[in-house]
Amino acid sequence: MLGSLLRLLPFWVREPLLIVVGSVLGVRIMYLAVRDQSGVAACLGAVFLVFTALRVHAVVRALRARRNSAVPVAADAAAVDAAAQPQPQPQPQHQPQPQPQPQPQPQPQAQLRAQAGTGPRPGQVTPVKEHNAWGQALAAVALVGGLVAVLWAAPRFMPSDANSPRVATCPDASHEKLPRAYQQTPRPVTGGELCQALNRPDLAQLLGTPGETANTASGTNGTAPLTDEKVAQPEAEVTFDTYTVNVSATYNHLSTGQYVKLMKFGDETDVRTLTVLGRPAVFSSDHTMKVEIDLGSGSSGGPVGQGPLARTLSVALDREDRGGYCDITVWSTSGALPDDQALVDIAEKVLPRIPERSAR
Numbered sequence: 001m002l003g004s005l006l007r008l009l010p011f012w013v014r015e016p017l018l019i020v021v022g023s024v025l026g027v028r029i030m031y032l033a034v035r036d037q038s039g040v041a042a043c044l045g046a047v048f049l050v051f052t053a054l055r056v057h058a059v060v061r062a063l064r065a066r067r068n069s070a071v072p073v074a075a076d077a078a079a080v081d082a083a084a085q086p087q088p089q090p091q092p093q094h095q096p097q098p099q100p101q102p103q104p105q106p107q108p109q110a111q112l113r114a115q116a117g118t119g120p121r122p123g124q125v126t127p128v129k130e131h132n133a134w135g136q137a138l139a140a141v142a143l144v145g146g147l148v149a150v151l152w153a154a155p156r157f158m159p160s161d162a163n164s165p166r167v168a169t170c171p172d173a174s175h176e177k178l179p180r181a182y183q184q185t186p187r188p189v190t191g192g193e194l195c196q197a198l199n200r201p202d203l204a205q206l207l208g209t210p211g212e213t214a215n216t217a218s219g220t221n222g223t224a225p226l227t228d229e230k231v232a233q234p235e236a237e238v239t240f241d242t243y244t245v246n247v248s249a250t251y252n253h254l255s256t257g258q259y260v261k262l263m264k265f266g267d268e269t270d271v272r273t274l275t276v277l278g279r280p281a282v283f284s285s286d287h288t289m290k291v292e293i294d295l296g297s298g299s300s301g302g303p304v305g306q307g308p309l310a311r312t313l314s315v316a317l318d319r320e321d322r323g324g325y326c327d328i329t330v331w332s333t334s335g336a337l338p339d340d341q342a343l344v345d346i347a348e349k350v351l352p353r354i355p356e357r358s359a360r
Helices: 002-008 011-036 039-084 109-116 133-157 191-198 256-263 340-353
Strands: 216-223 232-239 244-250 269-276 279-290 305-316 325-331
Touching: 011 039, 191 216, 191 232, 191 244, 191 340, 244 340, 256 269, 256 279, 256 305, 269 340, 279 340, 305 340, 325 340
Parallel strands: none
Antiparallel strands: 216 232, 232 244, 244 325, 269 279, 279 305, 305 325
């Protein structure tokens, strides 16, 4: 398509344009080839320079042809004008007595015109207004220079998609088949819906890092462990440079009060109960698991170790605490944690997107 558009341009616009583009690209590629010591780039730059030299040769030949054709045309026009001018005839001083002349024989009209020297005057040649080739070439060069200047200055005044951070989006899991546990649970939330609820534009600000942008966002439709895939447990996760936030909803029959009693037998520390949006909730802290996988030696990796500390806020799925809870967990690779109020703020944004647990 680009070749068709170039063929539509006049010769004195198309050729200078190709010369400018070819020379710029050729010099630039040759510079990169010398800097990076790349033979392929050097060959490509040489191709552009040879192409530019051929275009320059074609323009020079066209200019010489136009200059040479203008000289004979001017000479022929001057000769025609000189022949068309009447020539003065000498006048005799004495008028001789008229003598009887023989009757002239009729001659062809063409011969009479030849003898009189007054043949049919060629039609007047209208001078054709020729376009200024150098003016067109300079206009094309100025046009290309303007385009290059605009492209060079545009990133300085306009935001660039390449420089702006890309916002992480949740994957589309609308066509994913849900496990049987979701069909047996009334109004369960899915991993995709949890991801949409968690991946908020103000999530980084809620965490206390307003300048960060989410790197990844994901959602899964899993089931709770040790339940024979009978308890739905969707979850979503959003990662930042500083923190990672995970939200899960467990649709079992364990109330928050019972969950707090089980914490006494676990490894959770810094347990603190509270109320969030009128629902019973509890704070707890526990270490994440650290798994090392060695892909180079072919071994399965080292043993599972202790990862950084994570802070979790567990909130009941309904005000009556009929069973089930939503966990909001935050951790970081450095071990730093945000304030507990940050998890409460996140819960107040996410929980309204999760349908409350209905009465059994």
